[in-house]
Amino acid sequence: AQSVSQHNHHVILSEAASLELGCNYSYGGTVNLFWYVQYPGQHLQLLLKYFSGDPLVKGIKGFEAEFIKSKFSFNLRKPSVQWSDTAEYFCAVMRQTGANNLFFGTGTRLTVIP
Amino acid sequence: DVKVTQSSRYLVKRTGEKVFLECVQDMDHENMFWYRQDPGLGLRLIYFSYDVKMKEKGDIPEGYSVSREKKERFSLILESASTNQTSMYLCASSLPTAVNNEQFFGPGTRLTVL
Numbered sequence: 001a002q003s004v005s006q007h008n009h010h011v012i013l014s015e016a017a018s019l020e021l022g023c024n025y026s027y028g029g030t031v032n033l034f035w036y037v038q039y040p041g042q043h044l045q046l047l048l049k050y051f052s053g054d055p056l057v058k059g060i061k062g063f064e065a066e067f068i069k070s071k072f073s074f075n076l077r078k079p080s081v082q083w084s085d086t087a088e089y090f091c092a093v094m095r096q097t098g099a100n101n102l103f104f105g106t107g108t109r110l111t112v113i114p
Numbered sequence: 115d116v117k118v119t120q121s122s123r124y125l126v127k128r129t130g131e132k133v134f135l136e137c138v139q140d141m142d143h144e145n146m147f148w149y150r151q152d153p154g155l156g157l158r159l160i161y162f163s164y165d166v167k168m169k170e171k172g173d174i175p176e177g178y179s180v181s182r183e184k185k186e187r188f189s190l191i192l193e194s195a196s197t198n199q200t201s202m203y204l205c206a207s208s209l210p211t212a213v214n215n216e217q218f219f220g221p222g223t224r225l226t227v228l
Contacts, residue, residue, distance in 0.1 A: 009154070032215065044157075044204065044219040090156060100145055100208065100215055101172070106156040 004093050006105035013081050014113050021076040021108050023091030033074040034092040034102065035065055044090070050074065061085070083114045117141070118220035120205055126226045133192040135223050137205030144210040146188035147217065148172075148180060151202040163188055164210065195227045 003026045013019060025031065035047040048059025055067040065076045074091060091105040121136035139146065145164055149157040149172075159172030161180040169180050177199060181189040188207075192199055202224050206217040 004156075006156075034216070036219075043221040046216055049216060092157075094215065100210070101147075101159055101162065102157075102217055104149075104157040106154060 004091055004103050004105040006089075006091055006108050008108045009106070010109045010111070012111045012113065015083055016080050017112075019076070019078040019081050019085075019110070021089055021091075021110070023074045023076065023105060025072050025074070025091075025093040025103070027072075027093060027095055027103075030096040032094040032096060033065070033067055034094070035059065035063070035074075035076050036090045036092060037087050038090070039087045047076070047089070081110070081112050083112045086110060086112045118205055118207055118218050120203075120220040120223050122223050123221060124224050124226075126228065127192075127195050128228050129196060131192075131195050131227075133195050133225065133227075135190040135192075135203055135205075135225070137188045137190070137207075137220055138186050139188075139205075139207040139218070140186065141207065141218070142185065143207035143218075144185070145208045145217075146182065147206040147208075148178075148188065148190045149204045149206065150174070151204055151222070157204065160190065195225075197227050199225065200227045201225060 005024045007022050033050040036044045037047045038044045048057050050057045050067045058064045063078050088107050088109050090107045092102040118139045147162040148160045151157050163169045163182040179191045202222050204222045205220040208217045
């Protein structure tokens, strides 16, 4: 069965620290990959996505993610976090064949201390 | 901008009541989805629909049903609400393509079943 793993459940960083959130998936075929963010009290919104091409994807607010096919990973990074990055981050995977369903990880809560 | 709206932000119901959660999207998307979001579990797919009057079970359909009578509207029904259905419910919509396919989410309905 398809699964998505986010090993960090809660990450606490000081402002200006670098961030890397891990995401691994189990499906062996061609996939689309997403990172969604949910700020406190707000709805889920897309941070960045990968469909094909350059495995290093840049998203909004200075975030980027790298798709490493051999490791089945799609880790999210940001070189210098801000207090406003405090949110919950969800990795999601969609197979390019079959149903257009997203499989979500369990989420990582990021707290940035000013 | 894609807009996905949900009928209520907060809802409190009693055990055994029939509950309707409504979702409307304004971008003529074929695909619509219902998820529930629980702490530590991420988002789990309840049901989805690829077209009017079509529905498919997701990962956790038990205790739920859906209705898609019009393209823009997707309803989630709890036939007899139970306390373990207390959760945040998220609706999403997307285009039908398998590639370059992003889901757009509504603000969520926080349902409490007493």
